[in-house]
Amino acid sequence: MSDMTDDSLRELYQEVILDHSKHPRHFGPLEHATHNAHGYNPLCGDRITVHLVLGADGRIAHIKFEGRGCAISQASASLMTDMLTGRTAAEAEKLMDGFLHLVKGEEGVTGLGDDDLETLQVMAGVSAFPMRVKCATLAWHTMKSALEGGSRSNEPAKTE
Amino acid sequence: MSFIPPIDDFPILAKPVNGKRLAYLDSAASAQKPKAVLDAMTEFATTDYSNVHRGVHHLAARATERYEAARVDVAHFLNAKSSDEIIFTKGGTESLNLVSYAFLSPRISAGDEIVLTKMEHHSNIVPWHFMRERKRAVLKWVDVREDGSVNPPAVAAAITPKTKLVAISHMSNVLGTITPLKEIIQIAHAKGVPVVVDGCQGAVHETVDVQDLDADFYAFTGHKLYGPTGIGVLYGKRAHLKTMRPFQGGGEMIGEVTEDKITYAEPPHRFEAGTPPIIEAVGLAAAIKYLKQFDRAAIKAHELDLYQYARDQVRRLKWVRVIGEAPDKGAILSFETTAMHAHDVATILDGEGVAVRAGHHCAQILMERFNVASTTRASFGLYNTREDVDALIVGLEKARSILV
Numbered sequence: 001m002s003d004m005t006d007d008s009l010r011e012l013y014q015e016v017i018l019d020h021s022k023h024p025r026h027f028g029p030l031e032h033a034t035h036n037a038h039g040y041n042p043l044c045g046d047r048i049t050v051h052l053v054l055g056a057d058g059r060i061a062h063i064k065f066e067g068r069g070c071a072i073s074q075a076s077a078s079l080m081t082d083m084l085t086g087r088t089a090a091e092a093e094k095l096m097d098g099f100l101h102l103v104k105g106e107e108g109v110t111g112l113g114d115d116d117l118e119t120l121q122v123m124a125g126v127s128a129f130p131m132r133v134k135c136a137t138l139a140w141h142t143m144k145s146a147l148e149g150g151s152r153s154n155e156p157a158k159t160e
Numbered sequence: 161m162s163f164i165p166p167i168d169d170f171p172i173l174a175k176p177v178n179g180k181r182l183a184y185l186d187s188a189a190s191a192q193k194p195k196a197v198l199d200a201m202t203e204f205a206t207t208d209y210s211n212v213h214r215g216v217h218h219l220a221a222r223a224t225e226r227y228e229a230a231r232v233d234v235a236h237f238l239n240a241k242s243s244d245e246i247i248f249t250k251g252g253t254e255s256l257n258l259v260s261y262a263f264l265s266p267r268i269s270a271g272d273e274i275v276l277t278k279m280e281h282h283s284n285i286v287p288w289h290f291m292r293e294r295k296r297a298v299l300k301w302v303d304v305r306e307d308g309s310v311n312p313p314a315v316a317a318a319i320t321p322k323t324k325l326v327a328i329s330h331m332s333n334v335l336g337t338i339t340p341l342k343e344i345i346q347i348a349h350a351k352g353v354p355v356v357v358d359g360c361q362g363a364v365h366e367t368v369d370v371q372d373l374d375a376d377f378y379a380f381t382g383h384k385l386y387g388p389t390g391i392g393v394l395y396g397k398r399a400h401l402k403t404m405r406p407f408q409g410g411g412e413m414i415g416e417v418t419e420d421k422i423t424y425a426e427p428p429h430r431f432e433a434g435t436p437p438i439i440e441a442v443g444l445a446a447a448i449k450y451l452k453q454f455d456r457a458a459i460k461a462h463e464l465d466l467y468q469y470a471r472d473q474v475r476r477l478k479w480v481r482v483i484g485e486a487p488d489k490g491a492i493l494s495f496e497t498t499a500m501h502a503h504d505v506a507t508i509l510d511g512e513g514v515a516v517r518a519g520h521h522c523a524q525i526l527m528e529r530f531n532v533a534s535t536t537r538a539s540f541g542l543y544n545t546r547e548d549v550d551a552l553i554v555g556l557e558k559a560r561s562i563l564v
Binding site for chain 2: 005006010044046071072129131
């Protein structure tokens with residue numbers, strides 16, 4: 001691991017991230033959710049629940065999340081709810097895969113469009129902190145699990 | 161203060177982290193190793209090494225001698241009556257699992273109870289959960305007081321005629337609480353209940369006398385005691401060990417093996433199946449020898465001085481809540497930070513070269529008890545200095561400035 005610098009710290013905790021973590025979008029329960037899933041990171045004990053409504057048109061109409069965690073996990077969850085609303089499950093899947101590549105530092109292979117890549121760029125700083133990648137991915141793994149029918153499973157989504 | 165931290169004995173402490181001077185405040189997770197330990201292991205591996213007990217050749221004899229000498233050193237360290245009461249394991253966790261399988265399992269049935277406190281580390285919880293799952297035993301949880309101390313009458317109240325074991329840590333890895341062990345063991349013994357002690361922290365910071373304590377079992381690990389990973393110890397009273405069946409089966413733990421019959425070796429070898437951690441045993445003996453050159457009470461006073469210095473400073477930060485302020489506690493400072501998650505705090509501290517632990521510290525039941533998801537923990541070892549604490553405080557202020 002390369003040395004952490006003040007710059008990489010400031011990039012990790014940049015304004016957008018802190019804003020999302022302090023004022024998370026779409027935080028709270030969601031009535032009439034069609035899909036739900038629990039996520040749990042056993043390393044730190046952080047928990048998250050993702051609720052969503054998948055519309056008849058195949059698009060995600062609403063997403064909300066609940067739980068507590070570090071600034072990275074909260075911001076990542078908040079950003080995710082912003083970005084995935086209105087997308088089809090297939091589009092969401094593609095975006096989620098792209099995000100996972102991005103935070104692991106595999107920027108060249110995200111397969112993301114320019115707009116999405118630009119929006120998600122704020123999370124790219126996480127890749128300099130290998131011990132924190134799981135914080136960033138928890139919500140996204142949980143979202144995947146929800147779309148795959150996580151509501152029927154008792155096993156929480158993990159970051160592995 | 162007469163004790164001068166022997167920083168130069170620990171080569172890793174001289175290496176900068178993230179371009180900063182390293183302030184290693186995570187010794188409760190694992191302690192750094194003095195050169196004396198590393199050298200002893202290298203010296204042994206390059207001069208006397210072989211497998212133990214089996215061979216008849218020269219090196220086998222030398223290695224066996226060194227390995228058994230380490231057992232004697234550990235026996236003295238714990239003031240055990242005999243080195244036959246010392247079992248080498250791969251760590252504190254294996255030591256406690258050994259008690260669960262080889263001692264408790266044959267003695268416990270459905271409805272029987274195991275008493276433990278809410279401040280136990282998962283390694284002193286999960287082996288007893290196994291007994292709940294497999295034998296339908298019942299776990300009885302003794303709460304700790306708001307300051308994190310253990311109340312012996314509460315332990316007494318939890319013991320019933322169905323209690324088969326009390327499992328308790330000598331020192332909490334989160335709260336730093338030091339348990340009034342002797343009193344609790346007396347209470348349990350008065351009711352005919354044996355006590356297993358998780359000494360993974362206690363053996364490092366307290367002087368242990370298993371005979372004075374009258375502990376039935378005492379478990380600790382090498383790597384927190386400035387020794388190597390891969391080795392732990394289980395002390396068990398000879399009277400118990402004699403009656404226990406083996407834990408794992410394999411080489412070295414047998415008396416005689418035939419096609420339809422097997423006899424087992426006497427303790428402690430009965431419980432050491434397979435090739436044991438030989439080089440690590442020599443390393444552990446070197447760590448004990450290293451510690452012996454100091455006055456343990458002076459080390460403790462030094463560590464507590466650092467703890468109090470740190471606690472007084474974090475208390476001044478209005479956004480910090482210290483968790484665990486028992487009157488008798490060791491040098492562990494756990495705290496919660498308002499509006500900042502422990503992981504974010506730890507990441508920013510890391511940028512300052514300050515290594516702390518953040519999370520639930522393998523003590524989720526305790527976290528629940530204090531209604532926190534995670535804490536930041538600074539833990540102190542004999543090599544720490546006030547400079548380390550100063551770096552911690554600077555780092556905390558910086559975390560606040562970045563995150564809030």
